Amino acid sequence: MAATIPSMKKSALLGNLTPDVFMRQYWHKKPLLVRQAIPDFSPLLPKEALLDMAAKDDVESRLIRVARGKWTMRNGPFDKLPSVRTPEWTMLVQGVNLHDDAADALLRKFSFIGESRLDDLMISYATEGGGVGPHFDSYDVFLLQAQGQRRWRISAQKDLSLQEGMPLKILRNFQPEQEFVLDPGDMLYLPPHYAHEGVALGECMTYSIGFRAPAYQELAEGFFQFMAEQIEQPGRYRDPARRPARHPAQLDKDLLDKTAAMLRKVSFSKKDIALFLGEHLSEPKPNVFFDPLEKPLRPGRFRKDACQRGLHLARKSRMLYLGEHVFINGQSFIAGKTDRPALQRLADRRILTGAEVSEASDDVLAAFHDWHVQGWLRLR
Ligand code: SIN
Ligand code: CO
Secondary structure (H helix, E strand, C coil): CCCCCCCCCCEHHHCCECHHHHHHHCCCCCCEEECCCCCCCCCCCCHHHHHHHCCCCCCCEEEEEEECCEEEEEECCCCCCCCCCCCCEEEEECCHHHCCHHHHHHHHCCHHHCCCCEEEEEEEEECCCCCCCCECCCCCEEEEEEEEEEEEEEECCCCCCECCCCCCCCECCCCCCEEEEECCCCEEEECCCCEEEEEEEEEEEEEEEEECCCCHHHHHHHHHHHHHHHCCCCCCCCCCCCCCCCCCCCCCHHHHHHHHHHHHHCCCCHHHHHHHHHHHHHCCCCCCCCCCCCCCCCHHHHHHHHHHHCEEECCCCCEEEECCEEEECCEEEECCCCCHHHHHHHHHHCEECHHHHHCCCHHHHHHHHHHHHCCCEEEC
C-alpha cells in the first residue's frame, strides 16, 4: 500500500515539485504536464480484465462512440462490445480502485490531496480516434497515460457553453490553445472547468485520478436531513387565549408566530456539521457493496492473528476522523483519547502493523473485529 508523499519531499509524480509547491502553484489553478510521472509505467490490469469489469452490474461503465460528429453513449453493464478493430469507441470504467489492489495503491499515491477530496480511479480504453469529445469537468483530474498514446488539446477558454441535444457534455466552441501527446507514464493535471479533449492515437488506455467537490446544495440538503434525525422539540401548540375565528380558513397568525419562535430556537453547532460531513463523506457510493466474510474469525482468534499480521482497510472502506470523532463507511464513533492514535493511523495510512494492533485497547479491538466481520477491515 502506497505511503503518502511527505509534503516537503520532491516527487517525480509531480514533475519534481514537492506536494506543497504543487498545491500552492497548480492545484485548482492551472494545468501541469509531467513527463514520466511514473517511469516505465505499464497498465495495472490488461484491457481484457478491464472490459470484463464493464460486464459486471456492480461496476459503473459507459460506452461512448462517435461517427461523423454524432455522439452516442450507453451505460453498462455490457455483455457485448464493438470489435477492438473498430475505430472511435471508448469504454470508461469508474471506480476500478474498488475492485483491484494495484488500482487502489495507485489512487493512494494521491492521498496528499486529502481523503475527503479523493474520489476514484477511472480507466478508459479507446480504439483509434476514440475519446469523449471536447468538454470540461467540474473536478480536478490527473490524467495518467497507461498504454499507447493519447493526444490532449487543452484550453483556458471562458466559453464553456455546450452543444444541445448531445448525450454527453460536448463544448459548442472548443478553441484549443495547447497540445501534447502523452506516452505511457506521462501525466496531465487539469483544474476544474479547464476545456480539454483527449483523442486516442491508436489503441490506448488512460487512467483518471478523480476528485470530488460536493455541491453546496447537496451538502445543505444532506445536512438538514441529518438534522431532522437529531432535533428534539418537546411540547405541542397551545392556545388558551383563542377567540372565535371570523375567517375560518385564514392561516392562523398565532400558530405561525409560535412556530417561527420554536424554529428560531433550533440551532446547530460546528460539531453537528462535522458529524454530518464525516458521515456523509465516508458513506460509500450507492453501488458499493461490501463482501461480508463467509467465515469471519471469532474475536479471540481475530485478535491473535491481527496482533501478529496487522490489519488494513478493505479497498471499498472510506475512513476519516476529526478530534474525538472517527467515521467509517457512513458511521461515526467517539474515540477516547488513548484509542485515537491507532484509529487515526489506520485512517491516514489504511494499514496497521501487528505491533500497532497489539497496543490497541479492548474497545478498539472489539470495533476492529466488528469491522472485520462486515468486510470493512482485513487481516494483512
Ligand atoms: C478519457 O479518459 O477518455 C476521458 C478522461 C477525461 O477527459 O476526463
Ligand atoms: Co475530462
